[in-house]
Amino acid sequence: MNFRYGRRGAALKEGSKTVFPVSKTEAEKIFAVLEDEKRKKGYAATGENPAFQAEIAAPKTTGNKRDKAVIKDLKAAINEEENETWPLSRIVWRAGELNLKEAAPLVLKLIDKTDLLLLYSCIRTIGRIGDQKSTTFLQEIAAGNFPSYIRNLALAALSNILEGKEQEAFLKELRGKLPESINMVFTLENGIPEVYLKDVFSRFGTGVNEFAVPLYLLSRSNEQLKTAFTKALDVIPVKAGYFRAIRQLYKIAEMLDDADTYAVFVKKIEKAQGTFSSADSYEYIDKNWGPIRNELQKENSTKAFSKKTKQYFGRRTLRTLRKLGEDESLSYTKFATSILLRYDDEGDGEKPAKESKINYNYNSATRTYSTEVINNWFDTHSSYISMYYILYANSTRYRFNKAKQVWECVAPYEPGKVFEPSREEAFARLWNKAPEDIVRLLTKSNCERVTDFALTVFRNNASFSDYIQTHHLADLLRNKSVKVQQLGLDVVKEKFANTIPDAEIIVALFMSTIKEARELGQQFIRSNPAAFADDAVFQTMLILSMDKELHDWLENFLKSHLPKASTGAEVIQKILDVICVKDYKLDEAYIQAISSFITDFYNPAIGLLSNEMVFDLLLHPNILIQGLGGKLLALKKLPAEQVPEKIIFTLLQSESIIARAAAVDLLNNLGSAQLLEKKNLILSLCLSPLADLRQSAQKLIERLLQAEPSSGAELVHLFLPVLTVKEKHEELHKDIFNLLTQKLEAFLQYIEKKKTLSLCASRYSAAQELGLLLLQKYVPLSGLSVSELNTLADSPLLKLRELIRAHYTGNIALIKNDRKNAILLADATWEDTRRFAFDLFRNNFTANEWDVNMFVSLCDSIKEDVQAFGREMISKWFEKDNGFEYLMKLSQHPDSRMQLFASGFLDNYAKSNYEMLEKLGGFFVTLLSQINKGHTAKVRAINLLHTEALENEKNALLIVSIFNRMSASAAITDKALYIKALTDIRKKYPSVDAVLHIKDTPVYQKEKAHAVQL
Amino acid sequence: MQFNYKFNGDTKVTNSGSSTEMSFSPDVMRDPTFFNGILNKHLPFREAISALHDIVVSDFRFKPKDKSDYKAWAAEQESIWLAEFMKTSEELTQKAGLLRKELSDIYDQKNKILGPFNTAKSKYFNYIYTSDRDMWIVLDPVITVHPDELFFECFSKDESSYGRLSCSYEVFTKINDFKCGTTNIDYSSALYDEFQKIRDYKETKFVIDPSGFEVTTGEQESFKETKIDVPDSWVRGFLQVNSAMTLGGAEIELHPMDVYNICFHLKRKKEKEGPRSLRFILKPGEPVKILFEPWGFVLDCPRSLYKGSAETEIRIWGRRRLLLLERLIPVTKKFNVVLMGTGLPSFFIADMGDMSFTLGLSGWTANDWSGQGNFDLLAPRRETDVMAMQKIYTALRETWFSKTDALASKVQLDKTTVMSSLLAFAQSGRAIYDINKRVYRIRELSRDPIDGKKLRFANAREEAARIFSDTDAVKLNAITEADKGGLRVAGSVTDKGKTYKPEIVLSRDETVVSARCECNYYMQNKLFKGPCEHIVALNITYREKQTIKKGILDLII
Incomplete structure (x- = not known):
């Protein structure tokens, strides 16, 4: 019987099953066997979907028979009979794998300290199945001169088999070996702070990690340390320095059946990339060109975790899972669940990827090429081979590509295509016996693939719903998968047909994305509203949910069922307990919502709150919470006298505007006597960097003046200098100006003339404005000299210039009396003032007023228009006798226009x-x-x-x-x-x-x- | 480099019809320095101080025209031009005409509405412009009071012109009180305006106000603190010109009308292309001849004979800076000119009798790498031990000014040590060489001594280039003619065993117009981040060879 085989489309290879020809029936029989064999491996005829075995075949040897064979082999080994198929170490290992208690004494006899592989297998097996008798051996190994992986394994084995007081003593001894800085962690009572974690786990990455295994073993009996340790394991990288510890911990966790820890490493290794291809490849390390192997052997190797190592761990995980499944071990689902829970959609769900290949097929008949595109799809999470193994080992849509170490889609399935849910997982039989694990997956998993799988198993096993406890329901309802929520809803409907569930479930119903669930929740409440009107937990949860719809509903509910004051106090207390926790994410809207609930519905409760609690809020580092404290303080209507001064100071310096307003309110409520005591504080508020404080201080100043009218003038003189120096804070000038002109107006008259003038001369507009105001009201212009008026007439403030000009127009005599100084007005900086001056002198001065020096001083100006005016005046009032003087003086002018004018006098003079x-x-x-x-x-x-x-x-x-x-x-x-x-x-x-x-x-x-x- | 000043109030000038009082506010953080006198020579002083102001605000660097307004207008207009070009039918033309009219009506309306706003806006900007005009001034002038004279120094904004006005005490009458030292004064453009009002029929008081050093407290902002971040290149330029003064050079005496004639020609003509240099053709015993390029015009100065011993020709650039002397022409008796050499700093000293005004010009207006490299003005000439330097400084400080010989005999050190120490002082801004009276004077440029060594090079590449040229790592290979009469200089530079072949192209103005090299720095940055060390080294070496050829390097100590 001949056959041909090979890849589709490629040239086939020939082979023969029989040496001599056989009859057709015989040949067909052989063919059928062959085909069956191939189909079992997943091959399919063209157009067929590859058919998988629905179930991995039950193990050939089961139960007693298998166990007996192992025991028999062990006994044979003691008698120094060599096994033909298995090496001794493997038999020992197998005994441990199968948890054969009776093998323990046999293994102890087989120990050979020179064969490290056998020794390792022995320790591992004893660690799993051993009893008190083996402790001496393990202690000897742990203390002996062996490589660290053997000593650590022995320690782990010891920790597993010791019991009671002996274990305590052992753990104490372990702790004794740790350095002080790590040891002090155990003296802490309330959680292990992050700071310590850093110190403790900074040992990772140092290559040696002599504390990693002891810490892990200690953490198994210390919940706090366990949380912290797992957290640390989550973040350590898979690379040189860390990897030795990871490798040992992975194996120890496997030995100890610690599924949760084991799962951490499985995912960590699957996510990591191998850092080099193999130990035999060459690289420059430390200026030496050589195989990486040399480096790996060093104590402080800078290399670790090759691609091959990664593959090895992938294989080992799959093997462990497969063995557990094949051995019908109850640990299988435990391990599988722990692994599945490590994955989620957000961090791990990479996008589906496609690999396209184009085949060019030559058709010799038409002499043309046709192209064929073959797409190879990889679905999300497909690089996590253990996850896919657990979920899809029996799937028809995914298959494992061993070469690439990845699960690929089987055509025609492509990612995103609708697929009829079916039992695709490995060892379905075992899952059917593990309702707790399925419920755990449903409530805890954040990965859609996993929840889909769990749902399929759940729906397939009607009895599973009995395992759902009340505390699971809330988790189910809160799950982000609508399907899981729906499951939760179904169970709620079933379980609470006649009773009302507790607040947590109702809140979960409220928060569900399924409308029916929300309605059901409201229905529950309608059936007994009174119970919920005073259910503080329920109300707190709704408020903290920060959901607009829920808040609206709660508002409506509370309107018709006002809670008791005590309930309110409880709600407020609970809310504060939650939000005052460090790093709790708060925002403006959050605080707004909370405070509006407090004012609207829990107002009566505020009286019940202790003062200290409110003060604590005010001193909280978060400004939003300070604001809330300020609000509560205001609502509490606490007499200002009762508030400690320190609180007021802190509030005034708070970044929260609400808190500051509360402080100002407090000050406003003070009696006159106390207000006067705080005079300096109030004055400093007027100069505060914060605009709101400055503005609210004005009212306080008003009250201060009522209490002590005599201080008005003093205040004016206190604030006046602020206007003449550069403002330290934006709008400070404006606020001080307002304060002076509004609240302190009555005292402005005490500002003397000199100050007024210096205000006008200041370079800041607020000061100039104030100067103008004073000039208009209190300082008679008639008291000012011409030079003073001239300076004012050249002010940058237009109104001031206009005021002075009007004064001049009405007092011509004034300028005539002091014309020498008055003429300088014509040289003002401001053009409007200059033009005014020109007109003024042109129209009012006659030959009696003018003299040569005045003309010359006009011409001496560097401004063109002034020079022109000077020339115009000279021409108009020219007197022959003065020509010599003009010529002498004007000829010194640096401007060529004036020089030209002067040259006109040359001929005559x-x-x-x-x-x-x-x-x-x-x-x-x-x-x-x-x-x-x-x-x-x-x-x-x-x-x-x-x-x-x-x-x-x-x-x-x-x-x-x-x-x-x-x-x-x-x-x-x-x-x-x-x-x-x-x-x-x-x-x-x-x-x-x-x-x-x-x-x-x-x-x-x-x-x-x-x-x-x- | 950060300069911090603290002035007690503004500098004040009070002017009336009959008197002027100038009260300068000195930097109160420096050693008290003050002066109080009444001006005697009004007009020359006015003209000189105005010329000094012109230097402070001058910026002769090339500034491209701002065409953005035109371009915006052209972009707006483009569619109209396009439509006109494309217009085909009568009907469309009419339609377009109507639309255009409508559009122009809208524009008119818009202008009518926005007009007042725009006028007010531009008025406001003008106001801001004039009130903030002091931003023009990079560094306030420095005033130094010495037992024999008072002098003002300044350096232009474009980092290329140095001005020094020294007034001997004959310029003043009734000197009441003075204390020697150097101080910065609060200076503003309003001050310049007030200077213009100086007349000889007005009594003019000149005060460097000592009251600034008294502690005052008051409500007003009495102290004005300014922090000015002066570019390092500016300080470097200042110190370079300072140390150039110590070196001496070809000296000629020009009649005021010669300077008049130089300005006359420069004002009349505008060069559109290079070379833009003045060539001083100097033959012993013959009148100085000045060749104006590119016009080839030769100005004869029959009243100015060259008294030097060797025939030479010196080119200087940045000649429009000489227009800064214009105001001094009527009040000057003669101009002493010191030319250090082609492309090197030059000094024009206006002799006004009791006053003298020194205008120092750097080699080119643009104080950048393309024109530099003749020799390193800030390089230490000779090592002197610190104790000797300290001794010399203290000795000079006792008399404030001294001739080298006198100083050498006073401290009993040999003359070369004294000279190199004095040069080091000049290079770090602690002393200057008074090129007019030929004495060294104490003058601390800033409150804290400046580290001249740090300023010596603009960047590490220039420093490396100087090392290349000093260690003979640079070879000139070929000098050929380039376009537009320029020169192409090719060379090779050995850098760490590797040889690079940089090339520079010089314009007829002898500035580098283009350059290239083979090194990585050039390959990556071209000239966008400045030239590489090899290009600079080649430039330096070429220049030095040129200078040696012309025998001018002999002038250097």
Whole structure:
């Protein structure tokens, strides 16, 4: 009988089952066996769904027969008969696996301390099945010179088999070996703080971990330590330094049947990535190129957990599960449940992935290629092989890909496709016997796959609902899976057909996403509302649920069934107990909701609350809770005298605006006498960085003044300086201004004139505004001098400028009397004031008022419009005699426009005036030194100088020095004029030293010409 | 670098028709320094102090035109232009015309409504602009009172021009009281405005107010504290120019009209492309000739003869900075010019009799790497032991100013030690060389001594480059002509056994316009983060070779 086999689509390989030809019936028989064999492995004909065995075959040997065989083998080994199939260590191991108590004495006889593998198996087996007799052996090993994994295993075995006082003594001894810093954990009574955890578990990662196993063993009898230890295990990484401990703990947990701890490691290893491919690969470590194996052998290896190690642990977990299942062990479901509960949808549910492969198939008939896309799907959680094994070992839609160590989808199933629920799990038989585990999964699991599985098992076993206790129901109803909630609802309906469940279940019903459940909850309450009106637990839960719908319902309910004061107090107390816990997540809306319930429905209860409790809230670090405390304080209407000063201070400094308002309320309620005592506090509130405090302080100031009217002036002088320095907090100026002008207005009149003026001169607008106000009301403008008024008229505050201008317009005599100072108004910074001044002087001043110095001081301004006004006035009121003075003074102006104006006086006032010419020497040089500008003035000057030089020799001497200097100019126009002038001077006064060299040139033209060289 | 000042109130100038009182607020955190006198030479002082102000606020760096407004308008206009271009039918044109009219009506309305607001807004911004104008000033001028003179120093915003106005006591009459030292003064642009009102018919009091050092308490904000974060490059520039003064160079005397003529030509013409330099052509005994590039115009200075011994030609850049001297021309008797060399700092000293005004110009206006590298002005010249330096400093401090020889004989140390110590003081801002009177003067630039060594290099790459060029790790390979008359300099730099071949292209202004290298730094950053050390090293080496060729390095001690 020949056959062919191989991959679909690929070339098939040939084989033969029979050496010689056989009859057809014989051949068909052989074929049927072969096909059956293959189908069992999961193969299927084209178009068929692969059919799996519905049930993994029951073990071939069961019960006594199997156990006896193991015992027999052990006995044979004692007689030094070698087993043909199994090595001795494996037989010993198996005895432990099967928990064969009678094997214990036999194993003790088989111990060989030189064969570490056998020794390990012996310890493990004795650890599981041993009795008091084996303790000596274990103690010897634990204290002996063996590798740590053997010593630790012996310790674990000891902890398992010792009982009563001996165990206590053993644990005490273990503790004795721990360092002090870890040991002190056991002296703590109320929980183990995180800080200690860090200290204790910082030993992880150090490579040696001599404390990991003792701690684990100790934690098995200490609930607090167990919680802390499990928490620490959750976060430690799978990498060098940690992995040795993980490996030992994993195996010990397996030995001790500690499913919860075991599950922690299973998931941890499944989630971790192998850090290198294998121990034989080469790598640079510590500047040495060599196999990683060398490094692994070191005590403080920097390498650990290869990909191969990961695969090994995957295999081992599956084997452990399979063995437990095959041995019909009750531990199977326990282990499986613990493992399944480790996984959830949020952290572990990666998205389904797809692997596409394109096959190009050549069709020789058409000579074309056709393409075929093969999608290989991986569903969520599919890399967690133990989880899938437990859930889908018998599934037709998932299969294990050994090479990739991952579960893949079997076509045509794809992730997300609807699938008829069926029993796909491994060892369904065992699950049918484990209702507690199924209920545990239903109530605790956050993974939809797991709850779906549990639901299928649950629905398949009608009797399971008997195992649901009342305390499970709330968990079921609170589950995020609607299906589980529905199950819970069904059970509630069944169990509470005639009675009313307790508050927790009703709240759970209320919070369910199923409408029917919520209605059922309300129905329960309607049937006996009075009981719930005073059920503090129920109300607390609804309030803390922070669900709008529930709050609305509760509001309506409480409106018609007002609770007793004592109930209210209880509710408030319970709420506070919950929210005052450190790190409890609170927000504005939360506190708002809680406080509105308190004010609306539990108001009478507030009187029952102790003062200290409210004070505690006020001192709470969370500002929202401080706010709540403030609110309660206000509602409590506690007389302010009874509140300790410290509380008021703390409240005032609180970040919560409500708390601060409560403090201000307290202050407001103080009697006058006490208020006066707190005067300094109130004054400091006015300068507080917080706007709300500053504003509320104003009322207090008002009361303070009523109590002690004499202090008004003092307060004004206290606050006034604040306005003249830069404000330390935003809007402080504004608030102080308001305080002064509203509450302290009556005392503003005490501010003297000097202060008022300095307020006006301040650079801050609030001060200027106040200055303006004072000027309008209390400081008569008539008392101010012209220079003071001028300063005010140049204030940045428009209103102030307008006020002064109006005053000037009405008091022309004033400016006429002090006109020298008044004229400076025209040089104000503000343009509007300048224009006003121009008009004022233009219209009101006559020749009697004006004098030369005033004109000059106008012209001396650097502002163009003022200069122009000055020039206009000079032209208007010009008097001949003053020309010399104008020329002298204006010629010093640095502005070229003014210089040009001054040059206009040259002709009339500098002519034939040697003295004047001498004085103006600098002016001439300045004019002539202007580069590319001032042409007119230059020409005026040169003309004058030219003509004047020719007047007399004295003049010429003076003027030549100017021309000499200037004649080096490169400006041709100017230079021509200088040369001309110098030539003329030289001609007239040959003795004057002009830098001029006149050359006679060969005469070419008819007229005689000169060539000039400077 | 952080500079902290505390002034007792603002500097005040009170002006009336007949008198002016300038009361400067000194930094009260420094050693008390004060002065009280009445000004005698009004107008020259006015012009000089104004010129000093011009330096403080000057910024000659190239600033590209802001075209954003135009671009916004063009973007708005684009659709209209496009529509016009695309218009096909009469009907559409009419329709578009109507719409456009409607749109322009809306714009008109909008402008009518928003007009007052916009005017007010721009008015407000103008107000802010003028009231905050002091933001222009990087660092307040420094005033130093010495037994023989009083001087003001400042450094421009563009980190390239240094100004120093020294007034001997002849400038003042009735000097009441003074205490020597250096202080910063509170300075504002309003002060400049008040300076303009100085006239010789007004009595002008000049006071560095000692009352600032008295403790005052009051309600007003009497003390004004300012913290100025001055860029390191600014301080470096200041110290570089300071130490450049100590080095000396080719000296010429210019007639005021020569400076007038330089300004005249610069004002008349505007160069659109380089080179933008002035070439001083100096021949012993002959008038100075100044060549204006790129126009090729030669200015003869027949009244200024070069008295040096060797014929030389020196190029300086950043010539528009000379316009800062314009106001001084009428009041100056002569200008002493010290040219250190091509591309090196130059000094123009206006001699006004009792006053002198020094304008120091760095090699280029842009005080960046592209023009630097002639030689390291902040490099220590010679090691001197600390005790000797301390001794020299104390000795100088006793008299406040001294000639090198006199100082050397006073402390009885050899002249080179004294000179190198004095140079180190100049490099750290503790003393200056008065190039006019040729003496060293104590002048503490800041309250806390500046660490000149730290400022020596802008970054680690410049430092590395200096080491390359000092250790002869740089070789010049080829110098060829580049586009637009520039030069392409190729070289090789050996860095840790590896050889890189950087290349730089110099413009006709001898600034680096482009550069490249083979190193990783250049490959990653190009020039965006500044040049690599190899490019800078090549630049330095090329410059040094040039300078040696021209024999100017001999001038350096």
